[in-house]
Amino acid sequence: xxxxxxxxxxxxxxxxxxxxGAGLALLGSTGLLRLPTFFExxxxxxxxxxLGCWLxxxxxxLYFSVADSSLALHALLIAVFVxxxxxxxxxxxxxxxxxxxxxxxLDVPPSLSHPKAPSESKDL
Numbered sequence: 001x002x003x004x005x006x007x008x009x010x011x012x013x014x015x016x017x018x019x020x021g022a023g024l025a026l027l028g029s030t031g032l033l034r035l036p037t038f039f040e041x042x043x044x045x046x047x048x049x050x051l052g053c054w055l056x057x058x059x060x061x062l063y064f065s066v067a068d069s070s071l072a073l074h075a076l077l078i079a080v081f082v083x084x085x086x087x088x089x090x091x092x093x094x095x096x097x098x099x100x101x102x103x104x105x106l107d108v109p110p111s112l113s114h115p116k117a118p119s120e121s122k123d124l
Contacts, residue, residue: 010066014059021055024048038097046090053082 006014031044057079064072101108 006066014063017055017059017062021052021059024052024055028052039094042090042093046086050082050086054079
């Protein structure tokens with residue numbers, strides 16, 4: 001199989017997209033390690049890593065589309081699956097953590113799905 005020769009401007013664009021995506025993914029991972037609470041830790045990778053994935057996907061689609069002389073959308077499927085599953089997973093993890101924190105009596109926001117009755121309210 002022969003390698004396709006890409007123009008320099010295209011190689012630069014692909015390199016910038018892939019390196020920017022990798023840098024953002026690294027930034028999200030750093031936030032996962034450095035932030036103090038679970039709710040802050042789960043937010044950084046969910047948002048930043050998804051953006052990093054999309055940048056890498058754009059670089060991949062651009063490279064393979066030009067190298068193979070046809071539109072290569074296989075990387076788009078990966079990015080779509082990440083964009084769908086990461087927010088859902090984050091919501092489930094945060095809800096489980098909120099439930100656990102409420103069970104332990106920690107100071108977290110009250111549940112919106114089970115509001116207290118007016119007789120139980122302290123603001124009377």
